[in-house]
Amino acid sequence: MPHDLSRLCIHSITTKPWPLATALERYAAAGVGGISIWQDAAQATGLPETRRLLDASPVEVVSYVRGGFFPHSSPAAREQAVTDNRKMIDEAAEIGAPLLVLVCGAEPAQSLTESREQIREGIERLIPHATASGVRLAIEPLHPMYADTRSAINTLNQANDLAETIDHDAVGVAVDVYHLWWDDRLKAQILRCGAQNNLYAFHICDWKVPTMDMLLDRGLMGEGCIDLPLIRSWVEAAGFDGYHEVEIFSETHWAKDQDCYLEEIISAYREKS
Ligand code: ZN
Numbered sequence: 001m002p003h004d005l006s007r008l009c010i011h012s013i014t015t016k017p018w019p020l021a022t023a024l025e026r027y028a029a030a031g032v033g034g035i036s037i038w039q040d041a042a043q044a045t046g047l048p049e050t051r052r053l054l055d056a057s058p059v060e061v062v063s064y065v066r067g068g069f070f071p072h073s074s075p076a077a078r079e080q081a082v083t084d085n086r087k088m089i090d091e092a093a094e095i096g097a098p099l100l101v102l103v104c105g106a107e108p109a110q111s112l113t114e115s116r117e118q119i120r121e122g123i124e125r126l127i128p129h130a131t132a133s134g135v136r137l138a139i140e141p142l143h144p145m146y147a148d149t150r151s152a153i154n155t156l157n158q159a160n161d162l163a164e165t166i167d168h169d170a171v172g173v174a175v176d177v178y179h180l181w182w183d184d185r186l187k188a189q190i191l192r193c194g195a196q197n198n199l200y201a202f203h204i205c206d207w208k209v210p211t212m213d214m215l216l217d218r219g220l221m222g223e224g225c226i227d228l229p230l231i232r233s234w235v236e237a238a239g240f241d242g243y244h245e246v247e248i249f250s251e252t253h254w255a256k257d258q259d260c261y262l263e264e265i266i267s268a269y270r271e272k273s
Contacts, residue, residue: 015262070082092135195239
């Protein structure tokens with residue numbers, strides 16, 4: 001049976017050509033339940049105006065994207081990262097977003113192990129501010145092709161280990177199929193994540209074959225080789241009942257008429273995810 005749209009969330013960057021006001025208006029008209037807001041979109045609109053638009057919209061804000069980038073060789077740069085993340089927590093709170101997604105970062109001048117230590121330290125230092133602000137943090141493991149500069153957390157096992165070591169309600173995990181679909185331990189790790197109450201977000205798209213650009217050629221659900229219904233079944237078996245967030249960076253899809261694209265997103269979500 002096709003899925004209804006109440007658990008469908010779309011990331012603002014998915015329909016990047018639309019300003020936030022247009023995205024919210026079109027999502028609402030189409031019956032989309034949620035939106036995750038990228039910082040550039042919120043800043044272009046202005047945070048107070050973003051809050052006003054959200055308050056007036058039936059579309060629920062699901063998360064603010066994205067903080068992180070903790071590891072650096074210099075202590076001053078690590079300090080700056082914590083300061084920047086506190087500011088992002090403030091921005092999430094200002095627009096009413098309950099969750100800040102973390103792309104954890106990596107520093108190629110040092111080992112991945114060192115970077116992971118710095119990620120843990122950085123996240124732990126944010127907990128008091130996150131808790132006081134009512135914003136939770138989601139560690140998003142990234143595909144290993146990004147282990148050089150974007151994230152030293154590359155598997156769900158590593159993200160689960162980190163969240164369980166930190167062991168605080170304010171810190172959980174975001175599962176993104178684009179980054180994790182290839183992992184032969186994915187099912188077990190999704191179930192583990194759910195059992196520890198750490199599954200905070202679920203991001204969907206597809207892996208195109210061939211992928212022409214490792215950042216900006218994500219596919220719409222059904223366009224690639226990810227078995228989305230299977231992964232969805234694991235996420236649901238893990239007890240997750242939150243939004244399914246469509247997060248697609250794609251020069252191809254951004255070049256389209258965005259109204260037609262939104263229709264494609266909705267039918268792909270209903271039929272292919
Ligand atoms: Zn994601």
